[in-house]
Amino acid sequence: MKAGGAADARWMASAIALSNRARPTSHPNPNVGCILVRDGPDACRVVGHGWTQSGGRPHAEAMALTMAGGAARGAHAYVTLEPCAHDSTRGPSCAASLIDAGIARVSAAMLDPDPRTHGRGIAMLEGAGILCDVGTGARDARAAMAPWLHRQSMGRAQVTLKLATSIDGQIALANGESRWITGDRARAHAHMLRATHDAILVGRGTLAADNPRLDVRLGGLEHRRPRRILLSSGASAPDGWELAQSADAAARLPGIHALLVEGGAGAAAAFIAADLVDTLILYRAPILLGHGRAALGDIGLASLAAAHGRWQCADIRRLGDDIFERYERVRG
Ligand SMILES: NC(=O)c1ccc[n+]([C@@H]2O[C@H](COP(=O)([O-])OP(=O)(O)OC[C@H]3O[C@@H](n4cnc5c(N)ncnc54)[C@H](OP(=O)(O)O)[C@@H]3O)[C@@H](O)[C@H]2O)c1
Numbered sequence: 001m002k003a004g005g006a007a008d009a010r011w012m013a014s015a016i017a018l019s020n021r022a023r024p025t026s027h028p029n030p031n032v033g034c035i036l037v038r039d040g041p042d043a044c045r046v047v048g049h050g051w052t053q054s055g056g057r058p059h060a061e062a063m064a065l066t067m068a069g070g071a072a073r074g075a076h077a078y079v080t081l082e083p084c085a086h087d088s089t090r091g092p093s094c095a096a097s098l099i100d101a102g103i104a105r106v107s108a109a110m111l112d113p114d115p116r117t118h119g120r121g122i123a124m125l126e127g128a129g130i131l132c133d134v135g136t137g138a139r140d141a142r143a144a145m146a147p148w149l150h151r152q153s154m155g156r157a158q159v160t161l162k163l164a165t166s167i168d169g170q171i172a173l174a175n176g177e178s179r180w181i182t183g184d185r186a187r188a189h190a191h192m193l194r195a196t197h198d199a200i201l202v203g204r205g206t207l208a209a210d211n212p213r214l215d216v217r218l219g220g221l222e223h224r225r226p227r228r229i230l231l232s233s234g235a236s237a238p239d240g241w242e243l244a245q246s247a248d249a250a251a252r253l254p255g256i257h258a259l260l261v262e263g264g265a266g267a268a269a270a271f272i273a274a275d276l277v278d279t280l281i282l283y284r285a286p287i288l289l290g291h292g293r294a295a296l297g298d299i300g301l302a303s304l305a306a307a308h309g310r311w312q313c314a315d316i317r318r319l320g321d322d323i324f325e326r327y328e329r330v331r332g
Contacts, residue, residue: 007044008078008107011035012137015049015078016109018060019144022052024198024226027257029056030112030148034064036075036103047071059084061094065101073102080141082112082134085120095124105131109141113152147198147257150278156251157259160279161268162193163295167284170292171265176209178293185320186283191218193281197260199227201250203267204235212262227256231267247274269297280311280327283319 018033026032029052036048048071050063058066061083065072077083083094083106098106106125111134112118122132142149150158164181165171172178180187194200200214207230216224228241229250237243244250247270251259261271271277282295301307315326 008133008136011037011076011078012080012107012109013140015060015080016137016140016144018049018051019080019141022060023144023196024147024258025054025224026052026056027148027198027255029059030081030145032060032079032081032145034060034080035078036064036068036072037078038071038075047075057090059091059094062091062097065097068101074104076105076107077103078107078136080109080137080144082108082110082117082119082121083125084112084114084117085124086116093121093124095121098125099128099130103130106133107136108132108134109137110134113149151257156248156276157198157253157256158278159251159259159261159271159276160193160197160281161261161263161271161277162190162281162283163263163268164190164283164285165295166287166289166292168288168290168292169295170289171263171295172209172293173289174292176293178210181287182283182285182322183320186285186322186324188218189319189324190283191216191221193260194226195221195224197226197258198256199229199253199258200260200262201229201231201244201267202262203264203270204230204232205266206262206264207238209264214262226260227253229253229259231270247271247276251276263295265293265295265297268295269299272296272299275329278329280329282323282325282327284323284325286321 015033015035019031022031031052033051037044038047048064048068050060052060077098083098085093085095087093125132147158163171195216214228229244230237230241231244233245310330311327312330314328317324
């Protein structure tokens with residue numbers, strides 16, 4: 001059950017790229033990608049590919065097998081997560097379907113943490129004489145499925161806090177004006193971020209100041225409609241919005257694997273103070289605002305020492321005139 005070589009790594013990378021197409025629409029299921037490859041006389045040939053469909057079904061393997069038809073016989077399946085072993089009312093298990101289709105070999109990037117499948121999918125396949133390996137591309141597959149894995153292990157959504165700031169860390173002028181701080185490229189990038197999240201949250205102050213649409217304004221992705229959440233202890237949510245009365249309640253709303261918090265300072269501080277932010281994204285524009293509105297309200301910090309060691313810079317690059325910075329929360 002050992003993972004394979006360079007060609008296997010490349011095919012698995014393609015399957016992982018497909019798995020990203022299922023973000024964020026695959027919930028309640030994980031976003032999985034699958035490629036079926038057959039050896040030919042001169043070269044390998046892809047006979048089927050798929051990713052988890054909206055609402056969680058069909059699974060990636062089912063989509064790839066449907067595409068391949070009879071050509072699946074003898075193929076090598078690359079799957080970003082162990083094929084499921086449990087039948088459901090919505091269809092047979094993927095392990096059973098791969099066996100029935102005559103697949104010769106299965107490479108899975110990682111075992112499924114779901115106890116109904118964990119190890120059982122591979123055992124079923126091996127029991128049917130299929131050669132299996134686990135681990136190729138595991139790190140990247142894990143990253144692609146991070147929100148789903150996070151929800152499984154922590155019981156809450158993976159939370160990303162995104163803020164657009166000036167060089168001096170302000171998110172608005174003192175009078176509340178904040179449109180726009182960053183340029184076109186940073187704003188397009190932020191819309192891509194929206195497209196990969198199940199839900200977007202803002203505080204009541206931001207709703208009142210900006211009345212944001214929180215939609216995805218990118219060609220080809222306009223159909224992505226993240227849920228809109230209002231953070232407020234008392235206000236009622238407008239039509240089409242949901243209300244969360246605390247940061248913790250928002251992070252635990254059912255059906256959300258990836259939650260994007262778009263400010264303002266009060267909402268951002270609430271999530272930081274509750275230690276609910278896993279990823280912090282800053283779009284920093286080359287402007288100075290001086291006495292404006294700081295990016296964060298009170299986060300209850302008692303000493304400078306307590307501020308250190310909590311965040312690690314994971315990415316930094318230019319987007320037009322602006323700087324993109326991504327920080328990950330250091331845990332454990
Ligand atoms: N540059 C950027 O990236 C960016 C992004 C967003 C907003 N902004 C700007 O930021 C400004 C708004 O920021 P803001 O700090 O005034 O407002 P805000 O953070 O959007 O909203 C504050 C409100 O959120 C609710 N809230 C906060 N913490 C809570 C908690 N723990 N539990 C329940 N509710 C909680 C409270 O509503 P209730 O009082 O109803 O309980 C609070 O009054 C605007 O000028 C806007 O343009 C900038």
